[in-house]
Amino acid sequence: MRWLVAPGFLAAADAGFLAAADRDWRTGSDRAGRRRRWHRLAGSPGGEVFLKYYLPRSRLERIKYMLRASRASAEWRNASRLADAGVNVPALLAIGESRGAGGWRRSILVTQSLAGAPTLLEWSRGACACGEARRLGGRLARSVAAMHDQGLFHRDLHGDNVLVTSRGDEPEPYLVDFHEMLRLPWSSRRLCIDDLARLNGFVEAGARQRVRFLRDYLAARGIDRRELRRWLAAVDRRTRRIWDYYDGKGRDYRRYA
Helix, strand or coil: CEEEEEEHCCCCCHHHHHHHHHHHHHCCCCCCCCCCEEEEEEECCCCEEEEEECCCHHHHHHHCCCCCCCHHHHHHHHHHHHHCCCCCCCEEEEEEEEECHHHHEEEEEEECCCCCEEEEEEECCCCCCCCHHHHHHHHHHHHHHHHHHCECCCCCCCHHHHEEEECCCCCEEEEEECCCECCCCCCCCCHHHHHHHHHHHCCCCHHHHHHHHHHHHHCCCCCCCCHHHHHHHHHHHHHHHHHHHHCCCCCCCCCCC
């Protein structure tokens, strides 16, 4: 296992902790019960961290990734781009990869833990003041707009992939889970709408909150507010198609009807 460690984490981390992170995961469960992607909190010499493990999903994927970066590497790269764009993401601490003749075998990502931070879905279900919800929605809208302005598209931006932390009384959104993110040299309206539809469909929010969120998003991107109605209709259509897709697989993930 080869490791790349961020400078700020280097003084606190040691080879024993990194080796144990790899060893504990490999012996933690039997092969049949192990998830293809697994994550947990762990104590390190520098404090609690978040560990995220990846395995190739199939033999075909092993072949594909003979030349491509691993999922952990892709998540590291995409999170770095978002951080450079001013989007809140958990601090990147270390990445480990094991490769062989058939491509990468497994990879591990170590990030800031954000322990105790609820997901956006959990936060939206709790009791919160209207002002707090409005401020959080505005910050999240600007974060998503900044991501799209960079030609970055999350492709799995639902309520469990946004964490909510607090700075005093102010809620702050943190985006997570970037290994499937797509980067283009231009901004694709279709992919923007897909990201917005996943948030729209998989977070509990009222109609006014959804309209306000999209209005803030368009304003942050410099899109004429007269386009709001067209964007609302497009996001709603895409949301219902996503619902239909999951219904066809026997899963109902919709959060509002």
